[in-house]
Amino acid sequence: MMSKTDADTLYLVYDGDCPLCxxxxxxxxxxKAVGRLETLDARTTDHPLMSDIRTSGFDLNQGIVVAYQGQLHHGEDAMYMLALMGSSSDAFNRFNAWLFRSKARVKWLYPLLKAGRRVSLKLMGKDEI
Incomplete structure (x- = not known):
């Protein structure tokens, strides 16, 4: 079970050293119907959610984590959840919603995003989380 978090907050946990992430x-x-968004850099945050992520066995080197209403979503599932809950406030968010609302596209694209992260970190001389 997740630590006490705000039920009206979607938490997005990502690698702050990765420029793409x-x-x-x-x-x-x-x-707006979802509530508010709180982004957490997995490398620097001491948020209680980090303990829940570790306990759940999710590897942040293998994907982002989205926490919402007591549930954790990792990797491809997290991207799909973000697409469902994203705003259409600008072109970036409309494109992401369109791109990742298809589970088939997420399954195909997410490995490319992970590869981009690995290459970016390597080029910058950064270690994985």
């Missing part, structure tokens, strides 16, 4: 997290907007 950081840009995505900073650009993402949540639909």
């Amino acid at each position: 950081r840009a995505g997290a900073q650009g993402f907007r949540v639909n």
